[in-house]
Amino acid sequence: MDGSEDEVEEEDETEWRSSFLDSAPLSHAAAPGPSLDKTSGPTPAHRVILHFDLDCFYAQVEMIRNPALREVPLGIQQKYIIVTCNYVAREQGLTKLMSVTDAKEKCPQLVLLKGEDLTHYREMSYKVTELLMSYCPLVERLGFDENFVDITDMVERRLAQTSEPNDFSFKGHVYNHVGADVKAGDHPQLALGSHIAAELREAIHSKLGLTSCAGIATNKLLAKLVSGTFKPNQQTALLQENQSDIMGALSGLRKVPGVGHQTAKRLRALGLVSIQDLQLFPLNDLVREFGGPSARRLKNLAVGVDDSPVIPTGAPQSLSDEDSFKKMSSTKDVLEKIQQLSSSLVERMNKDGRQPHTFRLTIRRYSATNRWFSRESRQCPIPSHIGQKIASGSGDDAVVQLVPLAMKLFHKMVDGNAAFHLTLINVCFSNLQTRGAPACGKGAITSFFTQSTSPRKTQICSSQSQNDSSQSGDSHCMDRQLSTHSMITQRASQKTVTTKSPCSSGFKWEQSSTVAVEDPPLQTEYCSTARSGPKESNNAVTRRLPPNVDPEVFKLLPEEIQKELLSPAYANSLPSPSTSPSAPVAVPDATHIRKNKSPESFTDSKNIEDKAEAINELDPAHRVTTVNHQRPPRKSAFPGENVTAEGRLLFRQSSDCEFPGNVDPEVFSELPPEVQRELMSEWKQQKPVLKAPSSRKPGRSPMTKDRKAAGKGSQANSLLKYFKPS
DNA sequence: CTGGGCATCT
DNA sequence: AGATGCC
Numbered sequence: 001m002d003g004s005e006d007e008v009e010e011e012d013e014t015e016w017r018s019s020f021l022d023s024a025p026l027s028h029a030a031a032p033g034p035s036l037d038k039t040s041g042p043t044p045a046h047r048v049i050l051h052f053d054l055d056c057f058y059a060q061v062e063m064i065r066n067p068a069l070r071e072v073p074l075g076i077q078q079k080y081i082i083v084t085c086n087y088v089a090r091e092q093g094l095t096k097l098m099s100v101t102d103a104k105e106k107c108p109q110l111v112l113l114k115g116e117d118l119t120h121y122r123e124m125s126y127k128v129t130e131l132l133m134s135y136c137p138l139v140e141r142l143g144f145d146e147n148f149v150d151i152t153d154m155v156e157r158r159l160a161q162t163s164e165p166n167d168f169s170f171k172g173h174v175y176n177h178v179g180a181d182v183k184a185g186d187h188p189q190l191a192l193g194s195h196i197a198a199e200l201r202e203a204i205h206s207k208l209g210l211t212s213c214a215g216i217a218t219n220k221l222l223a224k225l226v227s228g229t230f231k232p233n234q235q236t237a238l239l240q241e242n243q244s245d246i247m248g249a250l251s252g253l254r255k256v257p258g259v260g261h262q263t264a265k266r267l268r269a270l271g272l273v274s275i276q277d278l279q280l281f282p283l284n285d286l287v288r289e290f291g292g293p294s295a296r297r298l299k300n301l302a303v304g305v306d307d308s309p310v311i312p313t314g315a316p317q318s319l320s321d322e323d324s325f326k327k328m329s330s331t332k333d334v335l336e337k338i339q340q341l342s343s344s345l346v347e348r349m350n351k352d353g354r355q356p357h358t359f360r361l362t363i364r365r366y367s368a369t370n371r372w373f374s375r376e377s378r379q380c381p382i383p384s385h386i387g388q389k390i391a392s393g394s395g396d397d398a399v400v401q402l403v404p405l406a407m408k409l410f411h412k413m414v415d416g417n418a419a420f421h422l423t424l425i426n427v428c429f430s431n432l433q434t435r436g437a438p439a440c441g442k443g444a445i446t447s448f449f450t451q452s453t454s455p456r457k458t459q460i461c462s463s464q465s466q467n468d469s470s471q472s473g474d475s476h477c478m479d480r481q482l483s484t485h486s487m488i489t490q491r492a493s494q495k496t497v498t499t500k501s502p503c504s505s506g507f508k509w510e511q512s513s514t515v516a517v518e519d520p521p522l523q524t525e526y527c528s529t530a531r532s533g534p535k536e537s538n539n540a541v542t543r544r545l546p547p548n549v550d551p552e553v554f555k556l557l558p559e560e561i562q563k564e565l566l567s568p569a570y571a572n573s574l575p576s577p578s579t580s581p582s583a584p585v586a587v588p589d590a591t592h593i594r595k596n597k598s599p600e601s602f603t604d605s606k607n608i609e610d611k612a613e614a615i616n617e618l619d620p621a622h623r624v625t626t627v628n629h630q631r632p633p634r635k636s637a638f639p640g641e642n643v644t645a646e647g648r649l650l651f652r653q654s655s656d657c658e659f660p661g662n663v664d665p666e667v668f669s670e671l672p673p674e675v676q677r678e679l680m681s682e683w684k685q686q687k688p689v690l691k692a693p694s695s696r697k698p699g700r701s702p703m704t705k706d707r708k709a710a711g712k713g714s715q716a717n718s719l720l721k722y723f724k725p726s
Numbered sequence: 727c728t729g730g731g732c733a734t735c736t
Numbered sequence: 737a738g739a740t741g742c743c
Contacts, residue, residue: 080727099727143743260741322730
């Protein structure tokens with residue numbers, strides 16, 4: 001399958017392209033109106049759905065950040081797992097989700113980068129979604145590296161204005177077909193879809209530097225299944241007539257998206273192992289086990305039928321941050337971990353711009369049998385004064401007030417006096433609400449999103465007929481997007497790559513109430529904390545609190561928590577130890593909070609961030625990689641990579657912070673000296689800019705859009721926070 | 727030596 | 737609040 005990509009390729013591409021690019025006719029004679037129905041006219045019987053899957057996503061992001069890594073086998077490590085690796089590594093037998101031990105055994109020269117901090121992956125992920133949305137608003141995310149796009153309307157509009165439906169061709173592969181085997185004229189929608197898919201993949205590559213795979217089919221299930229047929233950096237279309245082929249080719253029921261471990265287990269209990277087993281299994285029997293809706297869904301999936309609509313994802317409905325570990329058994333450690341997680345979460349929440357109204361703490365207890373099951377969580381409302389601080393930028397104040405809340409939740413689950421053994425802690429903000437944005441009420445962006453998402457009705461699972469009514473994307477929106485698209489495409493033709501992050505516009509909600517929340521009167525009902533030791537009165541205790549801890553909240557805490565908050569472990573995280581109650585206490589900043597905690601956090605996140613910042617300012621298209629290599633020149637997906645020697649820096653074998661903290665020193669030391677020098681100089685070139693990940697710089701667009709949640713109550717979104725203004 | 731997110735459904 | 741599923 002090597003070089004011969006795009007086997008079914010014709011030359012009328014330019015014609016198609018121009019046809020595709022020019023702005024749409026404003027009349028949609030044949031465009032699906034609100035009454036899109038199979039009975040109503042020559043409208044599309046089928047949707048055209050694209051599925052995009054970024055190649056080894058985390059590895060690609062890292063290789064963009066440091067192009068020298070393109071030449072070496074690279075693995076992205078989270079804890080003891082290689083979550084993904086580049087294709088150099090895959091050639092040596094590495095696979096996804098392999099243990100570090102196995103991976104190093106199989107590939108001793110493997111270069112490992114820590115991937116627990118998802119910040120860069122998340123940012124790039126949203127850039128991809130944003131880019132796709134600029135062409136077509138119906139984009140649904142699946143994880144960080146996959147997107148569905150419903151281009152039905154775009155295709156129909158193009159077809160309506162295309163005079164010669166016989167000139168059609170397919171771009172890329174066609175499943176189970178070779179060469180000119182396939183008559184594209186018989187599948188105009190999919191054929192056109194394949195060209196759009198190619199166009200979008202090219203945009204992702206030219207603007208963001210990422211390669212991807214795509215699948216073109218009539219529903220999400222098939223598009224996803226077919227997209228992985230040829231990897232990497234290729235695309236495949238699936239014709240209706242080959243649906244049963246691709247379903248039958250699945251090696252087992254687990255391969256069906258939507259059938260997870262549990263479902264597969266229950267199916268196996270019914271004697272079902274293969275796709276065919278499920279296809280032939282009586283629906284009634286299946287209903288008995290799974291209930292009507294799930295049973296029908298499963299039966300449909302088995303034959304490649306999937307009516308589920310592409311639901312625009314928009315901004316996330318929750319933000320969470322978590323860490324796992326082998327063992328955590330002291331309340332002090334829990335407190336510190338919660339503090340660390342909350343600090344980072346609050347920072348992210350602040351960049352988002354929305355205000356969280358619910359806080360949730362999740363833990364996982366150790367269990368010899370099932371280490372990764374049984375999560376427990378408790379949630380509570382976030383007092384508005386805290387929520388406002390989060391959204392307004394007083395993040396450090398917010399953290400200080402949030403931690404006691406979290407500890408309260410923690411002790412709803414864990415008895416601090418008894419022994420415990422945790423293996424994971426997660427903190428989560430949800431119920432995110434857009435706060436009164438002045439320009440947000442009826443702004444263009446807002447209405448755009450309102451339109452694009454409101455017409456969503458939950459599609460019911462119609463039985464067999466494959467022709468699901470395409471969720472009538474509102475055509476107004478599509479037209480507007482199409483014109484946007486031409487503009488963007490024109491810009492793309494200038495070969496300007498917009499990977500830079502600055503985008504300034506450091507707009508922030510100015511919060512008049514920044515100082516408004518005052519410590520409530522201390523005298524009222526102090527007695528609730530009955531046995532505060534004889535040492536100090538409640539008043540004294542309260543005075544020892546950090547200035548931004550709400551005494552009201554404090555006194556509601558279990559006394560053990562109160563003690564913890566006053567303990568050295570906690571106080572040390574503050575700039576001013578509690579020794580002198582009368583001394584003015586500075587507001588702790590995130591760096592302080594971040595600083596004193598578990599050893600692993602000393603892995604210098606500073607350098608990493610610095611590097612990221614510096615790299616982000618470089619234009620990937622123009623940056624010349626300086627690599628000194630005698631290694632077999634891997635064919636890079638990116639042309640124009642150049643190689644020169646650098647090596648003015650000496651490599652220090654010490655395991656200190658001379659190189660980024662996410663680089664395994666051990667592994668690094670095993671690299672060839674040339675590679676070491678190369679990497680070192682790469683790192684050294686990045687000049688320090690920021691200290692904390694608090695790069696608040698990516699300005700928040702003043703606009704927040706409300707995405708009227710389909711069905712559910714408000715889902716106020718500020719998706720634009722994730723999408724840099726283009 | 728099995729991650730760190732997200733979402734939906736019940 | 738938990739279970740399940742996806743990456």
